[in-house]
Amino acid sequence: MISRIAILGTGLLGTSVGLALRAAGYEGSIVGWNRSPERGKVALKMGAIDSITADAMEAARASQLTLLAVPIYATLDFMEKLAPVLGPDHLITDVGSTKRVIAEAATRLYNTPERAAFLPGHPMAGKERGGAALADAALFRGAVWLFTDDPACQRSAHSAALMKDWREWVVAMGSKTIDLDPVRHDELVAWVSHLPQFVATALSALLEEEVGDAPDLKDVGGRALREMTRLGASPYSMWRDIAYTNTEAVQAALLALEQRIAHLRENLRTPELRDEFVQANKFRRE
Amino acid sequence: MISRIAILGTGLLGTSVGLALRAAGYEGSIVGWNRSPERGKVALKMGAIDSITADAMEAARASQLTLLAVPIYATLDFMEKLAPVLGPDHLITDVGSTKRVIAEAATRLYNTPERAAFLPGHPMAGKERGGAALADAALFRGAVWLFTDDPACQRSAHSAALMKDWREWVVAMGSKTIDLDPVRHDELVAWVSHLPQFVATALSALLEEEVGDAPDLKDVGGRALREMTRLGASPYSMWRDIAYTNTEAVQAALLALEQRIAHLRENLRTPELRDEFVQANKFRRE
Numbered sequence: 001m002i003s004r005i006a007i008l009g010t011g012l013l014g015t016s017v018g019l020a021l022r023a024a025g026y027e028g029s030i031v032g033w034n035r036s037p038e039r040g041k042v043a044l045k046m047g048a049i050d051s052i053t054a055d056a057m058e059a060a061r062a063s064q065l066t067l068l069a070v071p072i073y074a075t076l077d078f079m080e081k082l083a084p085v086l087g088p089d090h091l092i093t094d095v096g097s098t099k100r101v102i103a104e105a106a107t108r109l110y111n112t113p114e115r116a117a118f119l120p121g122h123p124m125a126g127k128e129r130g131g132a133a134l135a136d137a138a139l140f141r142g143a144v145w146l147f148t149d150d151p152a153c154q155r156s157a158h159s160a161a162l163m164k165d166w167r168e169w170v171v172a173m174g175s176k177t178i179d180l181d182p183v184r185h186d187e188l189v190a191w192v193s194h195l196p197q198f199v200a201t202a203l204s205a206l207l208e209e210e211v212g213d214a215p216d217l218k219d220v221g222g223r224a225l226r227e228m229t230r231l232g233a234s235p236y237s238m239w240r241d242i243a244y245t246n247t248e249a250v251q252a253a254l255l256a257l258e259q260r261i262a263h264l265r266e267n268l269r270t271p272e273l274r275d276e277f278v279q280a281n282k283f284r285r286e
Numbered sequence: 287m288i289s290r291i292a293i294l295g296t297g298l299l300g301t302s303v304g305l306a307l308r309a310a311g312y313e314g315s316i317v318g319w320n321r322s323p324e325r326g327k328v329a330l331k332m333g334a335i336d337s338i339t340a341d342a343m344e345a346a347r348a349s350q351l352t353l354l355a356v357p358i359y360a361t362l363d364f365m366e367k368l369a370p371v372l373g374p375d376h377l378i379t380d381v382g383s384t385k386r387v388i389a390e391a392a393t394r395l396y397n398t399p400e401r402a403a404f405l406p407g408h409p410m411a412g413k414e415r416g417g418a419a420l421a422d423a424a425l426f427r428g429a430v431w432l433f434t435d436d437p438a439c440q441r442s443a444h445s446a447a448l449m450k451d452w453r454e455w456v457v458a459m460g461s462k463t464i465d466l467d468p469v470r471h472d473e474l475v476a477w478v479s480h481l482p483q484f485v486a487t488a489l490s491a492l493l494e495e496e497v498g499d500a501p502d503l504k505d506v507g508g509r510a511l512r513e514m515t516r517l518g519a520s521p522y523s524m525w526r527d528i529a530y531t532n533t534e535a536v537q538a539a540l541l542a543l544e545q546r547i548a549h550l551r552e553n554l555r556t557p558e559l560r561d562e563f564v565q566a567n568k569f570r571r572e
Contacts, residue, residue, distance in 0.1 A: 236559065262544055268530070
């Protein structure tokens, strides 16, 4: 049913979606737009998009599905601009890492029978470095793709059908879909995604200060250290919007971890240390 | 030169050394001892050792090189027991994760011209789960193998030659050797090895409490979460001795990280967050 797609933002995620759709057998058109047209050419060369445009509005208007694959505030900006120019024959979806502010904007601007539909989405896949050059048709294979749709909203039958079709493409790209309330989504990802990232950033920044001037000693940590600091390479440009739009949940998770580390530090020589290891082992039970 | 080796402790590291020596072309004998003889048979079956004995003392006496591959307090215990029965024709080395207490015992009990030589060693390689069944001939390939020898000690020419030979086998197993002062060693590994482990333990224990009852939600975190909690599977039995023998350095590193996380938490919406990401990116620069 969907045969004309616009991908706005051809970074790692947008380009990977284009490649994954092709790998899953999608034969319709895919037009791409990118803030930097020069970098958009990488997605074109890789075959993730068929054409590239400088006019994101027109590309969205001419498509049935528009995928917003830009940072969160840029997504909100597109949502404002696209709402007046798209109608009930159109579906927009996104890949933003927090969903409360986006779901609020979706309810405010979309999702009535007269307006375009907006399906807030969040593929739990990525890499510590962005950019189309690292895009991968297999990025979503085995991943979870979260949706935070509002089941109460009344859409046109047409946009409901587009939505069903897009969910099927997501499954065809290899993901497992889970539906969550947007507030619950943001709380959950604060624990399982944002907390690990900010801890890796703090750990990497601290270690750069402590051992950064001795490159041979960085090798000493081996695989364990490399894994625990891999996310230290993540760009501020992406995480700033997450920190801004999920501040309270992230603060609560970080504070809980600080307390947990302090507890462990105070119990390095008591039986409490065993309890912490046993509890941690449980999280990693097979 | 070394043609008779005893490996005391055929867990992950002891068994991997046996396999790696064979892979590197070692053609002498290797006798193994294990606290649980039943598990020692795994190492025998894998070809890491030629024979298994119940008498660790006798196995050491009959060898030129004894490798202690047991937890730190068990290593100290063996050092006490072996010192009176071995002589200057013998070299002992170990794989313990902290080196200050072991280097002190080595100076007290070994390393005179009349006594056996003891070379404190620490291969920076391992897995989050122990046991001979996970042993790997390639475990030390590309890894750093630390030594904390005291250059001032006077050894017999024979044991000095054994030591040179063992260092060559370590290189033949694929490792890069680095020599460090034992106190500096313990401070360094507190940052690059013990800190990542204890943080992964605290993070895993916390997440088990928060999302452990919802297995489908654990999948949501994807690769990043798996990596950041992989070390959560590490056994208390090994880390207890490390916590006991490097308490102050680990406490200092954990406290520094708590403060760093708190700083990040207080600055989720200020430009300081950018500085933390930039500093973390530096640690992971290619």
